[in-house]
Amino acid sequence: MGNQLLVRSDTTRTTLQPLTDSDSVAALLDALRLRTVRELRLALPRRPYDRRVRERAALLSSELVRRGAQVRVLHLADVARDPAQAEDLRRIAASGAQLRALPHLPIWMAVADRDLAIVPSDPGQGDSPATLLRGRSLVAGHQALFDQVWASSAPRDDRAGPAGSAGLDEREREALVLLAQGLTDEGISRRTGLSVRTVRRTIAGMMTRMGAQSRFQAGAEAARRQWI
Numbered sequence: 001m002g003n004q005l006l007v008r009s010d011t012t013r014t015t016l017q018p019l020t021d022s023d024s025v026a027a028l029l030d031a032l033r034l035r036t037v038r039e040l041r042l043a044l045p046r047r048p049y050d051r052r053v054r055e056r057a058a059l060l061s062s063e064l065v066r067r068g069a070q071v072r073v074l075h076l077a078d079v080a081r082d083p084a085q086a087e088d089l090r091r092i093a094a095s096g097a098q099l100r101a102l103p104h105l106p107i108w109m110a111v112a113d114r115d116l117a118i119v120p121s122d123p124g125q126g127d128s129p130a131t132l133l134r135g136r137s138l139v140a141g142h143q144a145l146f147d148q149v150w151a152s153s154a155p156r157d158d159r160a161g162p163a164g165s166a167g168l169d170e171r172e173r174e175a176l177v178l179l180a181q182g183l184t185d186e187g188i189s190r191r192t193g194l195s196v197r198t199v200r201r202t203i204a205g206m207m208t209r210m211g212a213q214s215r216f217q218a219g220a221e222a223a224r225r226q227w228i
Contacts, residue, residue, distance in 0.1 A: 016132070017131065018121065018130075021129070022050050022053050026052045026056045029057055029110065033059070033064075038070070039072075040061065041109070042109070043073075043074040043108060043109045044075045044089070044105075045075075045107070054088040071097035071098065072098045072099075072150060074101075074105055074146070074150065090216065090219070093180065100153045102153050111143050116139060117143070118131070119142055172202055172206055175192065175194075176206065176222045
């Protein structure tokens with residue numbers, strides 16, 4: 001399916017290539033791991049693409065972060081409805097990527113640097129096939145859309161920078177680390193020696209401070225802010 005197109009770096013070439021199914025999208029994400037990518041933007045709603053695509057996105061994110069690339073991910077705030085998606089997003093957060101949650105996210109997209117994007121062929125249809133875009137003139141609009149949504153979803157205290165973590169005590173920091181690892185309240189209680197009630201109260205307080213709507217979002221947000 002023309003993976004060589006992904007490996008070459010040619011910002012002057014403009015192409016549009018239909019992708020017929022989730023297998024082709026997953027294969028393209030795999031092929032991106034062979035390319036030098038400095039920045040990746042991912043928007044991951046619950047549909048239309050299946051778990052194979054999300055798994056490949058998680059692997060790609062981890063690899064790119066390891067190589068020093070910037071990876072930013074938009075996802076739905078309510079991931080509890082899909083445990084598999086929650087696990088994929090937890091892996092992405094653990095890799096060091098930046099995540100932000102939104103109540104609504106209708107469009108799927110993957111934008112690599114400024115000259116390559118995988119987007120729905122028809123954003124108005126939930127089961128629309130995808131299209132590969134090459135060339136800055138084709139990709140610029142999707143890049144701008146992602147950046148606009150990313151900026152509008154910033155937590156209110158984002159401008160405060162790393163100093164926002166100064167109020168965390170050791171108990172809170174340890175609870176956040178274990179929460180991000182997926183431990184239950186009972187598991188965190190056993191590891192820290194705190195009562196389950198204290199663990200729940202501690203996590204609830206931190207969720208309020210971060211504006212997190214779920215425990216998974218709290219762990220991802222803590223990692224994004226470099227609190228853990």
